[in-house]
Amino acid sequence: MYKPSRRVLTTSFVFCALLGALGVWTLLHPASVFVQPWRAERTATAVEDVLLGPYPVEADFAALKQRGVTTIISLLEPNVPYEKVLLNQERERAARYGMTVQNFPMGSILGQKFGNDYAKNSKAAAEAAIAAEGIAYIHCYLGLHRARNVQGYLAQHVRSSSYAGSTATASAADLDAEHIAQTAFEARDYQRSLDALAKISDKGLRAARLEAWNYYRLRRIPEARASFEKVLRDHPGDMDTLGGLAYSSLADGKLDDAEFAFTQLLSAKSDDVSAIEGMGHVRYRQGRQAEAKTLFERAAQLNPDNSETREMLDRLRTPPAEGAGAPVAGVTASQ
Secondary structure: OOOOOHHHHHHHHHHHHHHHHHHHHHHOOOOOOOOHHHOOOOEEOOOOOEEEEOOOOHHHHHHHHHHOEEEEEEOOOOOOHHHHHHHHHHHHHHHHOOOEEEEOOOEEEOOEEEOOOHHHHHHHHHHHHHHOOOEEEEEOOOOOHHHHHHHHHHHHHOOOOOOOOOOOOOOHHHHHHHHHHHHHHHOOOHHHHHHHHOOOOOOOHHHHHHHHHHHHHOOOHHHHHHHHHHHHHHOOOOHHHHHHHHHHHHHOOOHHHHHHHHHHHHHHOOOOHHHHHHHHHHHHHOOOHHHHHHHHHHHHHHOOOOHHHHHHHHHHHOOOOOOOOOOOOOOOOOO
16 A cells, blocks of 8 residues: 655645645735735725725725725624734724724625624624714725625615715716726826716715815816815815815915914824825925924824825935025825
8 A cells, every 4th residue: 555755745744834824825915916806996885985895905095095084894804813813904004094993793705604793784884884974995805795795785775764865875877987087096197087077967075075186186276276165165174175275275385274274184183194294394385494394203103104204304304505495395195
């Protein structure tokens, strides 16, 4: 009877161990080349200010911050070991980006549900997203089964008595146009984004705000200011729009207006990185270099990967050449 040699057994064991390690690594890296083809795209839902998609990795958080997301609705199941790790990572990243995470565990493997609270938490997740201040992002692992289950609840119950009259809905055509506009915006094709938004006759907050940010990115500052001001008239207190207006004022050289808006933002949220950076630019242009340096140092602590913040700190730490005036800082707003 044939008996495999020790070398064959050892090789087989090592191969299985490596294969298992690769599997674990893959599960813990949802944006890897092994998983990426299966991830759903981030998209809008029928409910204003509620987005849907896959687990957000670091790069996704930057994009969500640009969209004005303040609340993450996570459907990960912490009783599943790799999802527990991902949930903890998500909470750490969310804290750095000034977002909150709410967890409504929904057990699912390859679309197969498990656990007693699947339906209950699906409903609770949808209600939490609707009730969240600012924009909410609902996700599971791939953005397919669990997230789509919650989306179904949103579509069925958006006009319920609890939310009728307070929650805006949009047609499928408008949602498609908005999705095209957002995708174009993220690809920096701002004119194409504007063209898609022009097909939406009755723009809600999300579409109107995106339109204003497109004007800002195209450096059509007067139109951007007018658009942001209109959004604020229709939706008073929207912080992302106020930030856009603040950066538009800064780009237009209206430092007093910019300072007023950034002060409002920081009063509402003292660790808003975008507002801290914006106020840093205001102080820099006002010639208040020490205050500007303090603000940019604070911004660098909260968001160490921002190259513009590092550039401004280098500029502030380098004494200007004798007789040279202070250069004008560039401005890149969060959206």
